[in-house]
Amino acid sequence: MSPKTQQQFQELREQKKMQILNAALKVIANHGYNGATISMIAREAGISKGLLYSYYESKEQLLEALISFGMEKAAAFMEDPDAGKPHSKESFAAMLRKMIQMVMQESDFWRMYTTLLLQPNMSGKIQPQAQKFVEQYLGIYIAYFQKKGSRNPMAEAMLFGAVLDGLMFDLMVAPDQYPLEEVLEMIVEKFA
Amino acid sequence: MSPKTQQQFQELREQKKMQILNAALKVIANHGYNGATISMIAREAGISKGLLYSYYESKEQLLEALISFGMEKAAAFMEDPDAGKPHSKESFAAMLRKMIQMVMQESDFWRMYTTLLLQPNMSGKIQPQAQKFVEQYLGIYIAYFQKKGSRNPMAEAMLFGAVLDGLMFDLMVAPDQYPLEEVLEMIVEKFA
Amino acid sequence: MSPKTQQQFQELREQKKMQILNAALKVIANHGYNGATISMIAREAGISKGLLYSYYESKEQLLEALISFGMEKAAAFMEDPDAGKPHSKESFAAMLRKMIQMVMQESDFWRMYTTLLLQPNMSGKIQPQAQKFVEQYLGIYIAYFQKKGSRNPMAEAMLFGAVLDGLMFDLMVAPDQYPLEEVLEMIVEKFA
Amino acid sequence: MSPKTQQQFQELREQKKMQILNAALKVIANHGYNGATISMIAREAGISKGLLYSYYESKEQLLEALISFGMEKAAAFMEDPDAGKPHSKESFAAMLRKMIQMVMQESDFWRMYTTLLLQPNMSGKIQPQAQKFVEQYLGIYIAYFQKKGSRNPMAEAMLFGAVLDGLMFDLMVAPDQYPLEEVLEMIVEKFA
DNA sequence: TATGAATGAGATTTCATTCAT
DNA sequence: AATGAATGAAATCTCATTCAT
Structure with a gap:
């Protein structure tokens, strides 16, 4: 597997963050902040809950982002x-x-x-x-x-x-x- | 001695229902339906959680009311x-x-x-x-x-x-x- | 209202106890002891919960009776x-x-x-x-x-x-x- | 390195389901469905209440299983x-x-x-x-x-x-x- | 005696967050 | 990096029991 440059690595991270952000937006817009669950958001983003937490350290922080x-x-x-x-x-x-x-x-x-x-x-x-x-x-x-x-x-x-x-x-x-x-x-x- | 007339009971219940409704409105307006908890509402109404459920059979039903x-x-x-x-x-x-x-x-x-x-x-x-x-x-x-x-x-x-x-x-x-x-x-x- | 003799009084109490016992039996037989509630039993007996407690001091005691x-x-x-x-x-x-x-x-x-x-x-x-x-x-x-x-x-x-x-x-x-x-x-x- | 194969996960889940089923059986047999609590069952199974719900979505469904x-x-x-x-x-x-x-x-x-x-x-x-x-x-x-x-x-x-x-x-x-x-x-x- | 409102402890259930792999 | 099992605190809801009337 090709080792990634720092650059590529950062880009991938950025991409995934967007993916999460979009998923969160969709879910929170439809269910409200309190009605939206981390599980819903992760599912919508197509990733695991754990991974989500490696991008955003809490639900609240995700909202801020x-x-x-x-x-x-x-x-x-x-x-x-x-x-x-x-x-x-x-x-x-x-x-x-x-x-x-x-x-x-x-x-x-x-x-x-x-x-x-x-x-x-x-x-x-x-x-x-x-x-x-x-x-x-x-x-x-x-x-x-x-x-x-x-x-x-x-x-x-x-x-x-x-x-x-x-x-x-x-x-x-x-x-x-x-x-x-x-x-x-x-x-x-x-x-x- | 009959303790309380049907009439009085009915009135008291109606009053208390209002009291709960107002408390619920205040709390839900400020926190959203999912952000509002039954505890908050009961506290605001000055009653126990249990009693709330003798007036409204669920949080959802309370919202409908x-x-x-x-x-x-x-x-x-x-x-x-x-x-x-x-x-x-x-x-x-x-x-x-x-x-x-x-x-x-x-x-x-x-x-x-x-x-x-x-x-x-x-x-x-x-x-x-x-x-x-x-x-x-x-x-x-x-x-x-x-x-x-x-x-x-x-x-x-x-x-x-x-x-x-x-x-x-x-x-x-x-x-x-x-x-x-x-x-x-x-x-x-x-x-x- | 005619004052009741001690005797009549006892009989009435006994009757009411039976009424409760029969209600309790029906409800407990159909729902099990833990599935039966005091409310169900009182309703079946046609009396209030409070009154039930003046005849039997607890659910457990009612079962024993x-x-x-x-x-x-x-x-x-x-x-x-x-x-x-x-x-x-x-x-x-x-x-x-x-x-x-x-x-x-x-x-x-x-x-x-x-x-x-x-x-x-x-x-x-x-x-x-x-x-x-x-x-x-x-x-x-x-x-x-x-x-x-x-x-x-x-x-x-x-x-x-x-x-x-x-x-x-x-x-x-x-x-x-x-x-x-x-x-x-x-x-x-x-x-x- | 993929952390665990699908296969392994499936097996673990199956095992844990059995563990829960056995615990539930023991507790329910001894206390009846209504007398048995989720806490008892979880304790007997050696897991948290929360986890139980990731295997069976309700007490009733657990009974059916x-x-x-x-x-x-x-x-x-x-x-x-x-x-x-x-x-x-x-x-x-x-x-x-x-x-x-x-x-x-x-x-x-x-x-x-x-x-x-x-x-x-x-x-x-x-x-x-x-x-x-x-x-x-x-x-x-x-x-x-x-x-x-x-x-x-x-x-x-x-x-x-x-x-x-x-x-x-x-x-x-x-x-x-x-x-x-x-x-x-x-x-x-x-x-x- | 008789009522049912009221309570509070505890039951079921949910979910943000952590963690072993 | 990535997973989802696991936890525990907190939310919803229930019910035996008490109490003011």
């Missing part, structure tokens, strides 16, 4: 230059669509995220990271509504935030037959 | 004649405020409700009742936007639903210093 | 002059029938009795009384087989005892369509 | 060619002895079996398997008594069955100083 991982992806999205800073009706609509898409693509993560935020019990784990994220996009939209001449840019931004949160929620709960296109148009009409 | 109880209250609110059917900008605003108030007053219930809906695992327990509730208020607002001459009353109603959901979510997650008044005004401006 | 009561009835049967001491083929057959009848009439008791004897755990409670009973009827049959000129009266008596035990067992397990008559004839043919 | 296991052994005995079908006084005696021996060797199982049959509550679990077994040996003896020219082979077979059941019962209850030899001779004298 999961949160960081998801938030990093979200942050990356926010920093994506061609996504950020809407400046016209068209780019507003485009960005809106992109965000919705991100949420739907990573819906497991956002379901978990939402659930965690709602439980005071758990929210400590996610609040700090969520805070930053929310402030960031709030800032962007305050600026947008300001430029547009809104009477109260901050309130409008917060309302728009609520729209996004609510839409995300509705899509997560009942994605089938949701008239997304029509609702998006309505949003653009009212906010862009 | 909790859901029914909350949904009944919500349904009662919807049927309250002076709450329903907005017909003017003023009554729209009034109803909006009333709904927000209801949600904030029963915020434990709505936190639990939301969390359950987000977990496919659990959502079966709540979907049927939630469905009916959502359809009801959607109907009311479709009618309202229709009368107002909306270009797409159904999409506008769904968007408004998302606004309510998102607002509710934001209020539950970070109620302090939320500029509720300003946001409400903004909603009225855009939707009423 | 049950055993004594059953064994006394059995002993009474043995002492019944026109039942005891077979002396001819006819009286042998008659007594056999009477015993079978007793067992079938009190089948709950005998089921419980059998079950208890089979559990070393419990047998202490019943062994002493059972012992006496068995010795008594063994004595009777040893005498009978002796008089009949059996080659080994004691072995024949024990075998006959096994026949009775086995028959009782079979009848308790599957009473329907058991060809009792034919088997009894066969017993008489072989033993009387 | 126990029954199947015992009945299979009994069935194997019945199918043993040199045990079956008595055809002469000698082979009748031999088979009788073999059956007694089997019962005494597996006396825990037969105690449990008997107790279960006597409790309507539980008998559902064992009836189906017991039925088949009983019919099988009844068939064998009906044939035997027929060949012997019995006036009523079926009744004689059932009586013989009762003898076996009763003998088994007596041996289980008071094995010490039971004059087994003499009684067996008596049986042979009367039935063979």
